[in-house]
Each structure stands twice: as C-alpha cells, then as structure tokens.
Amino acid sequence: MSFSGFKEVIEEGDTVILYIGVSQIYALEVKPKVINKNGQGVDNVFQTKYGSVKVMDLVGKKYGSRVNLSKGWGQVLYPTPELWTITLPHRTQILYTPDISMVLTQLEIGPGSIVCEAGTGSGSLSHAILRAIGATGKLHTFDFHKERVKVASEEFIRHGFGDRVIVLHRDVCDEGFGVEGVADAVFLDLPKPWDALPHAVSAIKTSGGRICSFSPCIEQVARTCEVLQSLGLQELLTLECLAREFQVKSISLPRVINGQKAPTHQNTHVSQEEKQPDLKKKKVEECVEGAGSDTNTKSDEHEQIAAGNKGQQGNGDFRFTTGITQLKMPGHTGFLTFASVPPGLARNKLSCVA
Numbered sequence: 001m002s003f004s005g006f007k008e009v010i011e012e013g014d015t016v017i018l019y020i021g022v023s024q025i026y027a028l029e030v031k032p033k034v035i036n037k038n039g040q041g042v043d044n045v046f047q048t049k050y051g052s053v054k055v056m057d058l059v060g061k062k063y064g065s066r067v068n069l070s071k072g073w074g075q076v077l078y079p080t081p082e083l084w085t086i087t088l089p090h091r092t093q094i095l096y097t098p099d100i101s102m103v104l105t106q107l108e109i110g111p112g113s114i115v116c117e118a119g120t121g122s123g124s125l126s127h128a129i130l131r132a133i134g135a136t137g138k139l140h141t142f143d144f145h146k147e148r149v150k151v152a153s154e155e156f157i158r159h160g161f162g163d164r165v166i167v168l169h170r171d172v173c174d175e176g177f178g179v180e181g182v183a184d185a186v187f188l189d190l191p192k193p194w195d196a197l198p199h200a201v202s203a204i205k206t207s208g209g210r211i212c213s214f215s216p217c218i219e220q221v222a223r224t225c226e227v228l229q230s231l232g233l234q235e236l237l238t239l240e241c242l243a244r245e246f247q248v249k250s251i252s253l254p255r256v257i258n259g260q261k262a263p264t265h266q267n268t269h270v271s272q273e274e275k276q277p278d279l280k281k282k283k284v285e286e287c288v289e290g291a292g293s294d295t296n297t298k299s300d301e302h303e304q305i306a307a308g309n310k311g312q313q314g315n316g317d318f319r320f321t322t323g324i325t326q327l328k329m330p331g332h333t334g335f336l337t338f339a340s341v342p343p344g345l346a347r348n349k350l351s352c353v354a
C-alpha cells in the first residue's frame with residue numbers, strides 16, 4: 001500500500017488509521033499476529049476505551065467506513081502523512097504539521113525534487129517530504145542512530161515509499177551527505193547544525209537551492225545564522241510557527257442603537273456551562289469524543305448551536321455564532337531558519353568556514 005496514492009478497500013499489510021475522536025486516533029497494522037510484552041506472537045486485537053477490534057476483521061472494509069467496536073464505534077481512514085505524524089511511534093522528538101507545511105513551502109519541495117534530510121528521527125517530516133516529491137523525486141535521509149535507520153527504512157518500504165528514498169546510517173557532521181551538487185533542498189534537525197552546514201551547501205545543486213535548519217533554542221539559531229552568512233548564503237529568514245485554532249461558538253453582545261447601548265441585563269451571555277467549568281469541560285469532551293459512543297451529545301450540541309445561531313435574546317442582547325480563539329495555544333516547538341544557496345557559490349573553501 002502507499003501513503004501517496006489511494007485505494008478503496010483495506011487489505012492485509014495496510015496501515016490504517018482508526019479514528020474514534022480527536023484525542024483517540026491510532027495507526028493499526030493489518031496483520032494477523034503481533035508480538036506481546038513477553039515476546040510471544042499473539043492475535044492482533046487492538047484495545048480502545050470503547051472496546052476492542054480484531055484488526056484482521058478490517059480486511060475487505062472500505063476506507064472511510066464505520067467499524068463496530070465491542071462498546072462503540074470508530075472510523076477507518078486511509079493513512080496520510082498528517083495522520084501518521086499524530087499517530088506514529090515516537091522514537092525521537094518529531095516535527096508537527098504546522099512546521100512541516102512551512103518547511104515544504106519555504107524549501108519549494110514539489111514533484112521531482114531531490115532532498116537531503118538529517119536526522120531521520122521518527123520519520124515524521126520524511127513522510128511529508130516523500131509524498132510531496134512524488135514518484136520522480138528522491139529523498140536522501142541520514143541518521144547516526146543505527147536502530148532508527150533500520151526501523152525507518154522498514155516503515156518507508158511498508159508505506160510504499162521504498163523506491164524514492166535512500167536511508168543511510170551516517171554522521172553528517174563528520175562525514176557529510178555523501179552526495180555533491182544533486183539536491184534542490186537540504187533540511188537539518190540536528191543539535192549542532194552549524195557543523196553540517198558546509199556539507200549541506202556541497203550537497204546543493206550548483207544552480208542553487210534552499211537550506212532549512214530546525215532548532216529549539218534561539219542560541220542555536222544565532223550560531224546557525226552566523227555560519228550561513230559566512231558561507232555566503234542569502235535570504236536568511238527565521239520563523240516560528242504557532243498555529244492559532246478557532247472554535248465556532250455562540251456568543252451574545254449588547255445591541256447598539258444610534259450609538260447607544262440598548263438596555264440590557266448583562267453585556268455578555270454567561271451560559272450555565274461557563275458558570276460550571278466542569279460541566280462545560282465534560283460537554284466539550286463528549287462533543288469531540290462523540291464518535292466512540294452512541295450518545296446523541298454531538299448532534300444535540302449542533303442543534304443547540306443552530307437554534308441559537310442568530311437573534312435577539314430576552315435581555316436585549318444579540319446572540320450569534322462566530323469564531324473564537326482558544327485561550328491556551330500549543331506552545332513553542334522550535335525555530336525554522338531558511339537560507340538560499342545562490343547559483344555558482346564557490347564551494348572549494350566551504351569545509352574550513354564553520
């Protein structure tokens with residue numbers, strides 16, 4: 001099977017995504033046996049909060065269809081790099097979709113691109129690159145951790161990317177990328193990216209290309225930028241991607257007539273849920289987790305929003321549906337530093353600059 005294509009029906013050997021709710025999404029391998037904690041081969045039965053599923057029973061089901069669990073239900077989805085990023089087994093820290101989408105855009109990665117990446121880590125970014133470069137592109141990905149290289153290679157093959165990726169066990173800071181003048185883009189997620197930068201520039205095509213380095217700390221960014229400049233790279237840009245989610249909610253505001261606030265009992269409507277935070281939390285959880293159970297909470301919630309969509313309230317306030325940002329936002333992951341290797345950059349003195 002392939003993450004980059006699509007097919008209708010689940011077969012043995014596929015990786016499928018079991019979606020129960022926003023915080024219950026799992027990647028399952030469709031195979032008869034799995035190894036348990038004691039190292040024994042046992043039937044592949046996956047346990048969830050809503051009961052178990054015999055994974056081989058998924059064979060023959062359509063992607064996107066509903067599957068019954070012993071105490072509820074879920075949906076089986078076709079795998080994508082985005083779903084893989086939120087379900088993959090973590091062997092390292094990983095890049096998430098907001099950073100990944102910025103990397104793909106800024107590095108101008110598309111069908112046919114040749115990309116170098118270090119380190120491979122858990123393969124989160126690699127999957128997105130592999131889909132973006134298509135069948136005509138090539139990813140050279142490197143890690144100095146032997147076991148991670150082995151596991152990532154097996155995963156790429158299982159996910160249908162075997163023919164467009166070369167996974168090598170290598171210390172790129174000491175040994176470089178082993179390719180010269182071939183890459184359109186190089187991506188680094190390393191503790192000391194500055195040591196790999198001269199090699200990264202050598203890997204880029206003589207006609208030019210793009211480099212990106214991901215670092216959690218601003219001190220790493222400062223040192224990376226100094227080396228990028230000393231190597232003669234241009235268009236340096238450091239970004240931090242913070243995704244700001246909006247939720248659609250009903251709120252109330254006072255009516256204003258001829259610049260005057262209409263008489264009102266209170267300016268903003270405080271719902272029963274807002275007075276009782278626990279109740280509100282429970283309702284939201286039920287709403288987002290609704291797929292797993294057969295309660296009607298989710299549809300009730302939608303009906304309530306639709307009913308209270310727009311209109312005047314008894315207290316004179318105007319109630320309407322709008323987008324509200326979350327009070328808590330997912331925090332800092334790291335900084336992305338981009339730079340361009342200009343066409344014809346002299347490469348003979350690169351190794352001594354860093």
Ligand SMILES: C[S@@+](CC[C@H](N)C(=O)[O-])C[C@H]1O[C@@H](n2cnc3c(N)ncnc32)[C@H](O)[C@@H]1O
Pocket residue numbers: 092093094095118119120121122123124125126142143144145148170171172173174189190191
């Ligand atoms: C944070 S992880 C990369 C995660 C990856 N970007 C992802 O999205 O899954 C960093 C990886 O770099 C590898 N690494 C660190 N220094 C390296 C070096 N000098 N050469 C090759 N790999 C290196 C580590 O073994 C680790 O697996």
